[in-house]
Amino acid sequence: MKNEQLAIRGRGRPSHQELYHRLSVQIREVRDRMGGLPRPVEANTVWKGIWHREVHHSTAIEDNTLIQREVERLLEEGLAVGNRSLREYLEVKGYADAAEWVYGQVAPSGHARTGPLITLADVRMIHHKAVAPVWEVVPHPDATDRERPGAYREHEIKPFPDGMTPPSWPLVPGEMTTWAEEANSLDSDTVTFPEHLAALHCRFEQIHPFLDGNGRAGRLVLNLILVRLGYPPAIIYKRDRDRYIRALRRADAGEPGTLAALITRAILDTLYQHVIPAVAGPARLVPLAALATPDLKAPALRAAATRGRLQATRGPDGRWRSSRGWVEEYRASRWART
Numbered sequence: 001m002k003n004e005q006l007a008i009r010g011r012g013r014p015s016h017q018e019l020y021h022r023l024s025v026q027i028r029e030v031r032d033r034m035g036g037l038p039r040p041v042e043a044n045t046v047w048k049g050i051w052h053r054e055v056h057h058s059t060a061i062e063d064n065t066l067i068q069r070e071v072e073r074l075l076e077e078g079l080a081v082g083n084r085s086l087r088e089y090l091e092v093k094g095y096a097d098a099a100e101w102v103y104g105q106v107a108p109s110g111h112a113r114t115g116p117l118i119t120l121a122d123v124r125m126i127h128h129k130a131v132a133p134v135w136e137v138v139p140h141p142d143a144t145d146r147e148r149p150g151a152y153r154e155h156e157i158k159p160f161p162d163g164m165t166p167p168s169w170p171l172v173p174g175e176m177t178t179w180a181e182e183a184n185s186l187d188s189d190t191v192t193f194p195e196h197l198a199a200l201h202c203r204f205e206q207i208h209p210f211l212d213g214n215g216r217a218g219r220l221v222l223n224l225i226l227v228r229l230g231y232p233p234a235i236i237y238k239r240d241r242d243r244y245i246r247a248l249r250r251a252d253a254g255e256p257g258t259l260a261a262l263i264t265r266a267i268l269d270t271l272y273q274h275v276i277p278a279v280a281g282p283a284r285l286v287p288l289a290a291l292a293t294p295d296l297k298a299p300a301l302r303a304a305a306t307r308g309r310l311q312a313t314r315g316p317d318g319r320w321r322s323s324r325g326w327v328e329e330y331r332a333s334r335w336a337r338t
Contacts, residue, residue: 016194016195019194019265019268020191021191021317022268022319023268024193026268027231029286046279050235050270054223054233056238058220058236060238061236061241062216064091066088074092091133093133094130094133095130098126098217099223099233101126106227106228116184118225118228123217124150126217127217131210131212131213142155143211151210152172155211156169162253166208172209179200186225194261198260205218231267232274232275233267234270235270247259272290282323283323285315285321285322285323287320288305288312288322296327309330309334310330
């Protein structure tokens, strides 16, 4: 009851704790009422939309200049449209191959996971898939023969802009072993799960285990952990690049809350835009954000629910819920009044 009262405290930007509670409630609803995340073989169109968006935005954060339409043409038709460098097309292709493998790790709903959540072999495989296409054509100029894609670095990394210095390269294997142990101790049922996840993501970037491609690999590894726990991927949008970097720097200083909130919002965004609309059906009650359309946005739906014009009810997180069928009834009555 205390959490529910907290979630209904009023308008304004929600606190970090409210966001974590909202995510926990929403994941339980997807798992218990909607059968969990659909697997890519069961819902190809759902995952294709997530795939296109993640590949574009995660590579754009690293200064890749392909726009969304060019990414989609490359992935769907194999066409390198636009006047971009070969390196940029290969970056997109490598990230896409790695993300596709990550999505394939979604476990069937109701099946207890066996074995570790993530292994260092998984991490190295993701890095290899993401980086190898570029490396084969344009290898890193400073790499030794042993610093191939999927292998740890043997170079020192300069201090980051905020002053944090990654560990010396001989320490990387031991640091990554400790990182994997912490990853496998994650408990997604705790209220503070997002903050533990954010700290883990930050620690990966602090270690900087590879000579190149650590940002891309780190976000892919984050999403591997999420999908294996029954959460959808977190897509960090290019418009949030500066906010993401600032949040990482705060996490470097021991304050993971801002990064955790950013990741939580990203997961919820994937739920509302891609997953729930596809699996909910016309009668199931879902958050209004999952029912919004370009001509009927979430704020308009909330206003209609508050005024009693849209049939809706409050969920356990205090947020309005309605159904696709009720929204269509409201849409029809709205047009009838105009």
